[in-house]
Amino acid sequence: MTDSPYRARRERVIEQMRKAGGGVAVLPTAPEVPRNRDSDYPYRHDSYFYYLSGFTEPDAVVVLDSRTGHSILFCRAKNEEREIWDGYRYGPEAARETFGFDAAYPIDEIDTRVPQLLADAPALFYALGASAQQDRQVRHWLSAVRAQGRTGVSAPSAARDIRAILDEMRLVKDPVEIDIMARAGKISAEAHVRAMKASRPGLREYHLEAELLYEFRRNGSQFPAYGSIVATGANATVLHYRAGDAKLRDGDLCLIDAACELDGYASDITRTFPVNGKFTAAQRELYDIVLASQQAAIDATRAGVRFDAPHDAAVRVLAQGMLDTGLLKHDAVGGLDDVIANKSFSRFYMHRTGHWIGMDVHDCGEYREEGPNGERPWRTLVPNMVTTIEPGIYVRPAPDIDERYWNIGIRIEDDAVVTADGCTLLTRDVPVDADEIEALMRG
Numbered sequence: 001m002t003d004s005p006y007r008a009r010r011e012r013v014i015e016q017m018r019k020a021g022g023g024v025a026v027l028p029t030a031p032e033v034p035r036n037r038d039s040d041y042p043y044r045h046d047s048y049f050y051y052l053s054g055f056t057e058p059d060a061v062v063v064l065d066s067r068t069g070h071s072i073l074f075c076r077a078k079n080e081e082r083e084i085w086d087g088y089r090y091g092p093e094a095a096r097e098t099f100g101f102d103a104a105y106p107i108d109e110i111d112t113r114v115p116q117l118l119a120d121a122p123a124l125f126y127a128l129g130a131s132a133q134q135d136r137q138v139r140h141w142l143s144a145v146r147a148q149g150r151t152g153v154s155a156p157s158a159a160r161d162i163r164a165i166l167d168e169m170r171l172v173k174d175p176v177e178i179d180i181m182a183r184a185g186k187i188s189a190e191a192h193v194r195a196m197k198a199s200r201p202g203l204r205e206y207h208l209e210a211e212l213l214y215e216f217r218r219n220g221s222q223f224p225a226y227g228s229i230v231a232t233g234a235n236a237t238v239l240h241y242r243a244g245d246a247k248l249r250d251g252d253l254c255l256i257d258a259a260c261e262l263d264g265y266a267s268d269i270t271r272t273f274p275v276n277g278k279f280t281a282a283q284r285e286l287y288d289i290v291l292a293s294q295q296a297a298i299d300a301t302r303a304g305v306r307f308d309a310p311h312d313a314a315v316r317v318l319a320q321g322m323l324d325t326g327l328l329k330h331d332a333v334g335g336l337d338d339v340i341a342n343k344s345f346s347r348f349y350m351h352r353t354g355h356w357i358g359m360d361v362h363d364c365g366e367y368r369e370e371g372p373n374g375e376r377p378w379r380t381l382v383p384n385m386v387t388t389i390e391p392g393i394y395v396r397p398a399p400d401i402d403e404r405y406w407n408i409g410i411r412i413e414d415d416a417v418v419t420a421d422g423c424t425l426l427t428r429d430v431p432v433d434a435d436e437i438e439a440l441m442r443g
């Protein structure tokens with residue numbers, strides 16, 4: 001797999017390390033986490049580690065040496081006894097070959113080999129302060145190098161955060177990544193279609209969650225990308241509600257924010273639909289405002305604009321809609337510009353319109369950049385960044401709000417790849433238009 005994207009990424013990181021003065025980078029994968037006694041939580045690799053290796057076994061570390069240009073993998077040794085119980089392991093030799101490393105060693109050798117690699121390295125690159133265990137290990141390795149001081153070697157005199165390099169790389173996706181994200185988006189969209197079709201009064205939230213999970217898994221997804229939200233009635237106004245056991249009631253909406261992870265990449269979709277297949281007039285009014293605001297944000301997403309342009313576009317439409325419906329009263333809050341300037345809209349729209357998405361659902365990457373005079377403006381979008389676009393309206397009961405809107409929570413969310421002159425939505429295989437949702441549910 002020498003033409004693998006992983007090897008190419010490692011080479012790019014080494015290039016960046018050289019520009020920063022050079023040194024040795026150490027990147028471990030995620031630890032296994034016990035759930036109870038001898039049962040672990042389902043294992044999920046570390047995203048940074050996977051980005052540079054494509055390797056999904058636990059107990060593994062990538063080491064990059066900018067002086068030799070070598071990339072090295074430490075992984076679990078072959079072990080017939082353990083493989084009978086826990087399954088196949090590559091072992092260093094096959095892993096080196098398959099994943100295109102220059103060298104690979106058993107993980108048990110890391111504490112002797114890394115101090116040797118660190119000798120005379122100008123800097124150590126790692127995820128500074130990300131885990132107490134890693135910090136302890138680094139201290140141990142550095143002490144081991146310093147202990148050789150009398151032999152004339154010196155320890156790195158600087159530590160740099162490897163994530164500063166990796167975050168920038170991960171922010172702009174390559175074609176391999178976009179292809180996986182498109183497939184994840186399709187599976188997740190099909191899962192939403194399945195849940196909409198299954199919906200009827202009397203079922204419980206977990207019944208729809210089961211439909212989603214079934215569709216994810218039967219299409220090869222390894223995990224949900226995050227805890228599935230299936231929220232009916234008033235639960236939809238609780239932003240981080242998870243799928244529970246509430247009954248789907250005739251006349252209520254159901255908000256589903258759920259999507260799968262496929263081959264290490266997340267998708268993120270929200271749809272809101274009537275439990276019985278037909279929006280009420282009040283639900284439809286608010287739904288169409290959220291949909292129009294999402295369209296405005298989509299229209300504002302393209303290379304060259306700032307990250308907050310889609311948010312601002314969505315807020316304008318939402319705020320106007322809040323004034324038109326009387327959720328916000330002109331007498332109390334003023335006109336559209338006042339509502340935006342004073343953020344009065346945030347009573348019903350309290351989150352932002354998007355976040356980076358990639359290997360992690362809330363992906364890495366700075367949202368702001370360095371301005372010429374030390375200011376930190378929102379960063380400028382470039383092609384192949386991927387962001388969600390997810391406006392909403394959430395109405396809690398209150399005496400000053402028309403009762404017909406009480407307990408309505410609506411969000412619509414899609415994943416967008418930024419292009420030179422617009423964006424490509426990866427998650428539109430599930431309808432978003434209210435009439436189309438009703439037609440699907442009439443099915």
Ligand code: GLY
Pocket residue numbers: 226257268355361390413
């Ligand atoms: N599902 C998490 C989010 O929408 O950001």
Ligand code: MN
Pocket residue numbers: 257258268269270413
């Ligand atoms: Mn979401």
Ligand code: MN
Pocket residue numbers: 268355388390413
């Ligand atoms: Mn999201």
